[in-house]
Amino acid sequence: MTENGPVIEIRGLTKNYGDVVGIKDLDLNIHRGEIMGFLGPNGAGKTTTIRTCLDLLQKTSGEVRIFGLDSHHDSIEIRRRIGYLPGDFGMYNDLPVRTILRYLLSLSGYEDDGPMEELARRFALDLDKRYGSLSKGNRQKAGIVQAFMAGQELIIMDEPTAGLDPLMQQEFYEFLREERAEGKTIFMSSHILAEVEEVCDRVAIIRDAELQVVERIDALKEKMGKTLEIEFDKEIDPSVFDIRGVEGLEVDGRRARMIIACDLDQVVKRVSEHNIVNMSLETFSLDQFFMTYYSRPGGG
Amino acid sequence: MRASTLLLEIRKGWKGFLIFTAVVVLIAGGFPQLFPIVQEQFEEQDNGLEGQESVRLVAENGQLLLSWDFQHHGLVQEYRVIEDDAAHLATAELVGSTSAKNMTIADEDGDERYFAVIAVMDDSSQVPVGMASTAELKDPMAELMATPYLQIFTDGRDDLRMDDMAGFMSIELYSWLFLLVGTWLAYISARSVGGDFDRRRMDVVFSTPLMRRRYLAEKFLAISLMTFAVLMVSAAFMTLSVAQVGESGSLGAWKAFVSLLGAWPLFMFVIGLGFLFAALLRSARGAAALTFGVLLVQYVFNVAGHMIGGLSWLHTVTALAYWDYNSVLLDGVFVAGDFVLLLVLAALILLAAMILFDRMDIPA
């Protein structure tokens, strides 16, 4: 038992659906007490990764260890300690939500329904209604309550805020931060870039079944900074920008474009030796960074 | 862990089962009420020939001897004997006429022969004397039971008769109860597991530490228990209904309960099939259809096995053949071996479903 190691440890995980590649040779660690965001275009393999961790899918090859246990052989023991919110789920339409949630609670071997009632109040979910009569957003809330009600130490969620109104989304982010403060580990996929930026500690980006990048959000934010574009009166030698903290340099004749992740002053002083025709500074957001993985083939 | 899945299954299903129980009870309790009417009809047929008390028919040395009594105030000119192959005499032909009160007729094997004696009076008016038939020499019920159609249901037994309550219920209820309850269970069991696929409930359920085997086992038990209730409640109503028409001697409580109990593992087998196909197809609709298909094939095999001489082995390969209700109803014997065999079969099917379900991907 590696209580101090990663909570989730994915090594060379591959899952094929017949001829279709779901995920390919994925490596990812998720640490205790962090919120890990999982981004990627449609069909990239997020749901596949998550559902393989839960042993709902049989992996093709590789290894997943959760709490140091094997995701397949020790799946029962693991699921005792996991809360899961599926991306696409249903419940028993004819039964009241409370009955369904109590059933799921008892399956977890957890009898106290106090937290369930409290979560339902917090997210304004009426437990007396039949599940089938709920709106999409309220069904999603039932799923959220279900994932957290047994107080599990690891929560895995597939697009948790889908269908929630903006107010509820904010309430949910606040709730996630509280959960993290209590030492919970959270792994969640998302299509909402701002959401990942707002609540996650780290982000993993997957594209075409392969992991592209894993980064700390604050490190990314630091790096992001600004995009500087300068037009000179004649061709410029790229070596001018040989400065620490200047990244993604693109020089095209008289034009240069770069990301400034250092003090802007350094750069301005260096280029002042040349004649500048035009100069523009743009703040480059995390959104734009993420977007590069969605739009550009091959990713960033 | 409590049997939460079992309890939820009952909570979800009891209403449907209650309605279904009402249907089966109506049938199981209703048929015994029809028995006296049916029996009366048979008796009527039995002594239904007009004036048969005045006419006697005896087979003797390859000949039929017809004799009659006739009391009338007028004078008889002669007696005419006509014959037909049915009691209605619509196509009757004259056999002969005589002034005596008897006639000898050549005995030919074959169809039933109906004779009528008519007295022709002095004033040429005709007065019926009475009728007699070779059919009377035989047992009409035994003949009816020997028809190929009814042979499907008698399982080759000559002691199964419609004019006996046990035999009547065997044919009117037991012979198709399998299809009725089986069809319902095919739908219920396929939907129980397949519906969790269709409605995307598997992810939520199996994010808890519930073993897939246990999930199937608890659902299986829940539906089996509800089926048991349907059978026993039906047996109770049947017993009461039979007693009410005074036929408990033929079909008492023991026979009613034990004969239906014998069907329990057969229905468990159906439930197991529903689960197996639901796991295989990961959906309710196809699984229900496939399960029903297997039931139908069993039924057809059973019928064909009884109707077509060379195919009698067909029905012994069906699970259906091991619910031997006739042994209970007619002989008062419960074949425990059959019961155990069906239980084992049901367990094997359930096990197959578990093994399959345990190893498969749950589609998102």
Ligand SMILES: Nc1ncnc2c1ncn2[C@@H]1O[C@H](COP(=O)(O)OP(=O)(O)OP(=O)(O)O)[C@@H](O)[C@H]1O
């Ligand atoms: N049951 C399946 N059978 C065949 N292919 C599948 C199946 N499920 C997923 N795939 C394929 O696997 C790949 C990854 O799908 P996955 O659902 O993991 O993507 P995702 O990142 O969750 O996408 P989204 O953002 O749309 O939810 C896709 O190419 C998809 O078509």
Ligand SMILES: [Mg+2]
């Ligand atoms: Mg997905």
